[in-house]
Amino acid sequence: MSAAELSPSRSPLLSVRGLTVAYRGSDASAIRDVSIDVLTGECLAVIGESGSGKSTLALAVAGLLPASARTTGHLEWPGLGRAALGGSDIGFIFQDPAASLDPVMSVGRQVAEVVRTHLGLGWREAYGEAAELLARVKLPERTFDAYPHQLSGGQKQRVAIAAAIAARPRLLIADEATSALDTIVQAEIVALIARLVAEDAMTLLFISHDIALAAQIADRIAVFRDGQLLELGTTAEVIGHPRHDYTRMLLSSHIGLDVAPMLAAPR
Amino acid sequence: MSLRRFTRTPEAVAGVVVLALLAIMALAAPFLFPGDPQSIAGPALVRPFQDWAFPLGTDRLGRDVLAELFHGARTSLAVGLAAAAASLAIGTIVGTLAGFAGGIVDEILMRITDAFQTVPGFLLALAFVSVVGPSLGVVVIAIALSAWTGPARVARAEVLSIRERDYVASARVAGMHPLAIAFREVMPNALPPVLALSSVMVAGAILTEAALSFLGLGDPNRVTWGGMIAEGRAVLRTAPFLSIAPGVMLVFTVLGVYLAGEGIVENSAVKRGLA
Amino acid sequence: MNRALRLLRRRLVGSVFVLLIVVVGTFFLLEAAPGDAVDAYIGSIGGDAGLAELLRQRWGLDQSTGTRLAAYLWALLHLDLGHSVAFSRPIRDILLERLPNTLLLMGSATALSFFLGSALGIVAGARPGSFRDRFLSIGSLALYAVPGFWLALVLVIVFAVDLRWFPIAGIETIASGKTGLARAADIIHHLVLPVTALGFIYLALYLRMMRAGMAEVWRQDFVLALRARGIPRRRIVLAHVARNALLPLVTMLGLQSAQMLGGSVVIESVFSVPGLGRLAQEAVTARDTPLLLGIILISAVLVVVINLLVDLAYAFLDPRVGASEAGA
Ligand SMILES: Nc1ncnc2c1ncn2[C@@H]1O[C@H](COP(=O)(O)OP(=O)(O)OP(=O)(O)O)[C@@H](O)[C@H]1O
Numbered sequence A: 001m002s003a004a005e006l007s008p009s010r011s012p013l014l015s016v017r018g019l020t021v022a023y024r025g026s027d028a029s030a031i032r033d034v035s036i037d038v039l040t041g042e043c044l045a046v047i048g049e050s051g052s053g054k055s056t057l058a059l060a061v062a063g064l065l066p067a068s069a070r071t072t073g074h075l076e077w078p079g080l081g082r083a084a085l086g087g088s089d090i091g092f093i094f095q096d097p098a099a100s101l102d103p104v105m106s107v108g109r110q111v112a113e114v115v116r117t118h119l120g121l122g123w124r125e126a127y128g129e130a131a132e133l134l135a136r137v138k139l140p141e142r143t144f145d146a147y148p149h150q151l152s153g154g155q156k157q158r159v160a161i162a163a164a165i166a167a168r169p170r171l172l173i174a175d176e177a178t179s180a181l182d183t184i185v186q187a188e189i190v191a192l193i194a195r196l197v198a199e200d201a202m203t204l205l206f207i208s209h210d211i212a213l214a215a216q217i218a219d220r221i222a223v224f225r226d227g228q229l230l231e232l233g234t235t236a237e238v239i240g241h242p243r244h245d246y247t248r249m250l251l252s253s254h255i256g257l258d259v260a261p262m263l264a265a266p267r
Numbered sequence B: 001m002s003l004r005r006f007t008r009t010p011e012a013v014a015g016v017v018v019l020a021l022l023a024i025m026a027l028a029a030p031f032l033f034p035g036d037p038q039s040i041a042g043p044a045l046v047r048p049f050q051d052w053a054f055p056l057g058t059d060r061l062g063r064d065v066l067a068e069l070f071h072g073a074r075t076s077l078a079v080g081l082a083a084a085a086a087s088l089a090i091g092t093i094v095g096t097l098a099g100f101a102g103g104i105v106d107e108i109l110m111r112i113t114d115a116f117q118t119v120p121g122f123l124l125a126l127a128f129v130s131v132v133g134p135s136l137g138v139v140v141i142a143i144a145l146s147a148w149t150g151p152a153r154v155a156r157a158e159v160l161s162i163r164e165r166d167y168v169a170s171a172r173v174a175g176m177h178p179l180a181i182a183f184r185e186v187m188p189n190a191l192p193p194v195l196a197l198s199s200v201m202v203a204g205a206i207l208t209e210a211a212l213s214f215l216g217l218g219d220p221n222r223v224t225w226g227g228m229i230a231e232g233r234a235v236l237r238t239a240p241f242l243s244i245a246p247g248v249m250l251v252f253t254v255l256g257v258y259l260a261g262e263g264i265v266e267n268s269a270v271k272r273g274l275a
Numbered sequence C: 001m002n003r004a005l006r007l008l009r010r011r012l013v014g015s016v017f018v019l020l021i022v023v024v025g026t027f028f029l030l031e032a033a034p035g036d037a038v039d040a041y042i043g044s045i046g047g048d049a050g051l052a053e054l055l056r057q058r059w060g061l062d063q064s065t066g067t068r069l070a071a072y073l074w075a076l077l078h079l080d081l082g083h084s085v086a087f088s089r090p091i092r093d094i095l096l097e098r099l100p101n102t103l104l105l106m107g108s109a110t111a112l113s114f115f116l117g118s119a120l121g122i123v124a125g126a127r128p129g130s131f132r133d134r135f136l137s138i139g140s141l142a143l144y145a146v147p148g149f150w151l152a153l154v155l156v157i158v159f160a161v162d163l164r165w166f167p168i169a170g171i172e173t174i175a176s177g178k179t180g181l182a183r184a185a186d187i188i189h190h191l192v193l194p195v196t197a198l199g200f201i202y203l204a205l206y207l208r209m210m211r212a213g214m215a216e217v218w219r220q221d222f223v224l225a226l227r228a229r230g231i232p233r234r235r236i237v238l239a240h241v242a243r244n245a246l247l248p249l250v251t252m253l254g255l256q257s258a259q260m261l262g263g264s265v266v267i268e269s270v271f272s273v274p275g276l277g278r279l280a281q282e283a284v285t286a287r288d289t290p291l292l293l294g295i296i297l298i299s300a301v302l303v304v305v306i307n308l309l310v311d312l313a314y315a316f317l318d319p320r321v322g323a324s325e326a327g328a
């Protein structure tokens, strides 16, 4: 069963072709010759060990690689018909919520500035919109005027999510968005992301080193190793019939976690 | 390796070259201009580049400007280095004591440091020199009095982080005297960040010395660039060169210190980062 | 604002201690001075040993050190700073007369250096490593190496002697009879050169701090997050990077006030501005140590007050201040 059979209606939003990225100072490239389609409306999980190049792929897609990185290959956006714009077409959620907010600006204003930038509103309307966004990510009203240091890690991540979806992006990238949080909060945030993606009909690129977590939310799973795409398939395929020993090893390291929901997860 | 890195920053190289030239000037002064630079050497107010006996001309009293500049370099560098060394020494000792002793000693020493920082340093130096009387040594002490607080704070902060380390604890267990621990074990390790302040301290000391001399509080028996500038003021309209030349020397000296210092600090920071 | 009040109260207590140390320190410096006020008085006015004896008794100079320290403190509590021999007037009156000029000079120079310095620092720090950045940082280092009094003289040579754009000295035209706006304009005209000379040195400091601070903020992760949100670069630079880098500059504003008071001594001397700095030079020339120490005391008080104001401003600008102390 291939991805196309899974959902014949789905055309690619994004096509990555032969993408290679090398950071200055290291001989080996961080990712090598990666070709992958992200289908409109799907949830694609990218999994792999630390250093396998997951973040590099995400940053390359969002156009956020440092100037020192050398890139070859192509990024095409057939789903948009033009190049994507960071913020308005792509929302990005980072791993460390504390490090994704300006410490001396109220969180409401930080969300509002995204609204203002991309929706062309004045500050007043942007504030109103931002308040609604904070409500959507289930933050109480009073958090609007709070500063990042006054919020918990989970709350900060909710703010970051609100800022990421503020401009109604087509693609949401969550790069280990929950690994800095404890298990309970982690589940809440994953559920929140899944809900928002469904409500706004976004495409989700979900990056994780946790195959169980990925299986909960993803339609398809891409397995990365040493900067290369090792395996790509529907969640059921990858979980049920992994083609590579490496994937099998990743799975076996999760034996003992509740396997059942893992297999029941695909939507 | 580190030398090559150093020479790759052109600013640092420029700084070192300038300082080397100044050091040569200072060392060569007594040989090139053996007489007393403050004595009358020729006619007054010879313009620069006119008479090869006085390449840079003479001042209001007929003193050789070039000789004065050379001898001024001696004073500037000597006072700058001595005052900076004194400031660093006082600051390191006070900071080490405060950080290592903690409690009430720390509290008292830090309040004293606050008090010294509250009084404008230059006013303090001015008052000290004017009360004790101007001489090279007094000027050095006055500058150190106004400049030791920065190193003290840095040293204290460093000592606070060092004093909980294992080797300090083991020295304690071995029954070493606390003062011996403070000054033999802790202080040497707290030195690098304090020494990183050196170039700023030297530059500040040179500028303070110049300002004191400008106000007539330099050692009257020595030529100082600040004093030369003050001298030149009297004929500012007719012979501005007399005030401008020593000032240019000061700017080059201080700039040289900054540039070389920045290069050295960056270089050692890189080395420490790699280690 | 509760936060700010708590902070203020704590700082006030500390400041009183610090000022007490300064007072005791100045007292002993006064003691160390060779000769006392009577010698100075006799030296300038003339008189014999009998008169000296009489004056010493009258001024309490024959008492023990402890008694005199107590008397000194007691007098200070009544804002009595003693009598200036050089001016034959109460020191307090002279200080209060000179203070406004120094405040005007310092305030203007601080504003110039802070605003122009941080603005240029933003220009440099907006693109670390760019040509503009390198140019401005080397230029500012060169400026920082310039002695204030020499810059003042060069400004005088160029703008007052050669071009005759500005007056050479003084704070206003003597006996001009100007009032109101005309007088204000006259004072501004006189202050342009001294403010430039005093402000430009510190301008370099703020420029370099802003630039270094911004370089640090650029390396923080939230900048990447802002880029990911598509915030325009200009807004990232101004509203986030510069805004974060501004905080240490505000602290520096307080620390720098003492330095600037010291720097105003030479600047006021060069331009004959009748302020505290010029007064300090006059006190040195006249060997009027009590007057000099009076200047030091009032400067210390000024520095303490400025630092309190700066702390309040900082608490206003940085929401994190006091947050960690709330529990402690
Ligand atoms: N800014 C950078 N400069 C140089 N090398 C980098 C940089 N960022 C990542 N790398 C290198 O690129 C490789 C891939 O890193 P990447 O961050 O993409 O991995 P990752 O799969 O996201 O890992 P993790 O799970 O730890 O986040 C690693 O070897 C890393 O050391």
Ligand SMILES: [Mg+2]
Pocket (backbone or CB within 6 Å): A054, A055, A056, A175, A176
């Ligand atoms: Mg990563």
